[in-house]
Amino acid sequence: PADGSGRRPGPCYPMYLLLGASGVGKTLLVKRLQNILTDSGWCCHLTLQVGTNLTDLLIQKKITIRELGGCMGPIWPSYYGDCSSVLFMIDAANPTQISSSCVQLLSLLSAEQLASASVLILFNKIDLPCYMSLVEMKSLFRIQDIISCANQPITVVETSARDGTGLPDVLQWLRSTLKDPS
Numbered sequence: 573p574a575d576g577s578g579r580r581p582g583p584c585y586p587m588y589l590l591l592g593a594s595g596v597g598k599t600l601l602v603k604r605l606q607n608i609l610t611d612s613g614w615c616c617h618l619t620l621q622v623g624t625n626l627t628d629l630l631i632q633k634k635i636t637i638r639e640l641g642g643c644m645g646p647i648w649p650s651y652y653g654d655c656s657s658v659l660f661m662i663d664a665a666n667p668t669q670i671s672s673s674c675v676q677l678l679s680l681l682s683a684e685q686l687a688s689a690s691v692l693i694l695f696n697k698i699d700l701p702c703y704m705s706l707v708e709m710k711s712l713f714r715i716q717d718i719i720s721c722a723n724q725p726i727t728v729v730e731t732s733a734r735d736g737t738g739l740p741d742v743l744q745w746l747r748s749t750l751k752d753p754s
């Protein structure tokens with residue numbers, strides 16, 4: 573039984589990477605997704621590892637989400653080989669972080685190991701009054717150019733991990749990535 577006691581720390585597939593700068597809301601997102609799934613009768617299992625959070629969610633089948641803290645940015649690429657899809661989170665209420673997030677996003681999109689990964693970009697914290705709208709973000713961030721130049725299928729969502737806005741879209745994206753085998 574998968575009760576966690578004798579569990580090896582190795583990846584369970586499919587593996588999703590959850591990336592983004594420090595404090596954008598990755599850990600809260602995963603907790604919220606777990607709560608939504610648990611409330612609707614699915615079971616979840618959370619494993620904590622040093623520096624990385626591994627979360628198993630049951631969505632039709634079991635998937636594993638590995639959160640890599642923003643402070644681990646330099647070693648993100650060492651996890652690319654394991655993963656089938658990427659969730660990249662941006663704090664829409666923190667304009668000063670956007671250009672560095674843009675650089676991180678471009679570098680992950682150009683990584684050879686992620687060439688066939690599905691990518692979900694989350695603009696989080698849209699509950700805050702100072703958040704930038706998707707229209708503003710798109711022009712600042714040139715998201716349209718990034719999407720059309722990338723080889724990966726990219727989906728963009730606006731979320732609030734705090735009040736739950738957009739989280740059904742995240743779950744729907746997770747399900748959709750399970751449907752088309754990549």
Ligand SMILES: Nc1nc2c(ncn2[C@@H]2O[C@H](COP(=O)(O)OP(=O)(O)OP(=O)(O)O)[C@@H](O)[C@H]2O)c(=O)[nH]1
Pocket residue numbers: 592593594595596597598599600601640641642643696697698699700731732733734735
């Ligand atoms: N207002 C608001 N606050 C949020 C939202 N999502 C996360 N936060 C808050 O932002 C802070 C950082 O959230 P975390 O989930 O710890 O961020 P993280 O991306 O996991 O950060 P690292 O693990 O350090 O990389 C916490 O105080 C959260 O409560 C959101 O959608 N809206």
Ligand SMILES: [Mg+2]
Pocket residue numbers: 598599600639641
């Ligand atoms: Mg975290």
